[in-house]
Amino acid sequence: MDDLLNLLASGEPYREDKLCERLNLTLAQLQVQFSSLRKAGYRIHCEGIAGLRLVPVENSLLPGYIRIELQTRCFGRGKILYASEMGSTNTELKQAVVMQDMPEGSLALCDRQTAGKGRLQRVWETPEAGTALPSSLLLAPKLPPEQIQLVTLAAAVAAAAAIADFGLTPGIKWPNDVVIGGRKCVGILCEMVTDRNGVRFVIAGAGFNVNQCAFPDALSHKATSLKMECGHEIDRRTLLCRYLWHMERAMDRLESTGLAGLLPEYSARSVTLGHRVQVINATETFEGVGESMDNVGALFVRDDQGVLRRVLSADVSVRGVMGYV
DSSP: OHHHHHHHTTOOOBOHHHHHHHHTOOHHHHHHHHHHHHHTTOEEEEOGGGOEEEEOOTTOOOHHHHHHHOOOSSTTOSOEEEEEEESOHHHHHHHHHHHSOOOTTOEEEEEEESSOBOGGGOBOOOOSTTSEEEEEEEEOOOSOGGGTTHHHHHHHHHHHHHHHTTTOOOEEETTTEEEETTEEEEEEEEEEEEOTTSOEEEEEEEEEEOSOOOOOTTTTTTBOOHHHHHSSOOOHHHHHHHHHHHHHHHHHHHHHHGGGGTHHHHHHHBSSBTSEEEEEOSSOEEEEEEEEEOTTOOEEEEETTSOEEEEOTTTOEEEESSSOO
16 A cells, blocks of 8 residues: 555556556555555545546645655655554654664654653643644754754754744744744654664654644643634644755754754744743752853853853753743
8 A cells, every 4th residue: 555655645647557557456456455545534536537646635644645745855755654643753753663664754643642742751742633743753863972962953943944934933942942922832852762773863753733723721821823823724734844844954954064054043043042041950040141052052041140051951941031931
């Protein structure tokens, strides 16, 4: 069925006899595969003598539809793990990497995530199926170990750029959130994983609030969705493909020139650099102004005593005190 999907993902119609020839199937076997595709949710349209064509369904994250819309070289072109519901897309992809060969650019996606998590073990769930975009992307970064955490910044740059493609104005809150109007719309969590052959990968998880209309009272002042900001629904598949396109380019820049390749765009969207922030860790809380980052992505904050302090993302929560959470 995967081979048939890969052919149909061109978006062009195929005659049944040509498909049988290409796939080395009998007509009866081909019909069985088409039946399976329809049961999986794919819409297949007969174009008369031109043949059969896969017709994308709006907002669907089915792998065949994603492949039709991709404009990337690699990202999204590996294996795509999709289910209507997953505990965590990061966990699902991590388990797959350990158990089987997964090429760079593979994805895990779902319509509803029930056990998602963010940085510092915060919960990130999608209670209503089909409104959010929980995604995890498998990467093999060509970076020295001390710079692996810069992948988080690349994902933030890519997520913000993808959202901007829809006419919105997102900001990036160091180290791993994308915000609009002071409220969070994307959370990012990157994790290391080693496959059974000893190859090290990074799983870049990005959870987008896309078409939610409201949030629970506890989150209403902290979270927003793209629909709430622009007033209309956003197609999740189109958003995903824009994110993958921007992510591929962000990683190209990061691998070729390090943080310097991302910094202009990151700084232009940052709501942390040049802004007053509150830093909270296990032993103290202090305020100051976010000034810069070093080549591994650590934040320098000049506190109210004039001391420049280096802040690592693993240790603290950084909150804005001038209009963002």
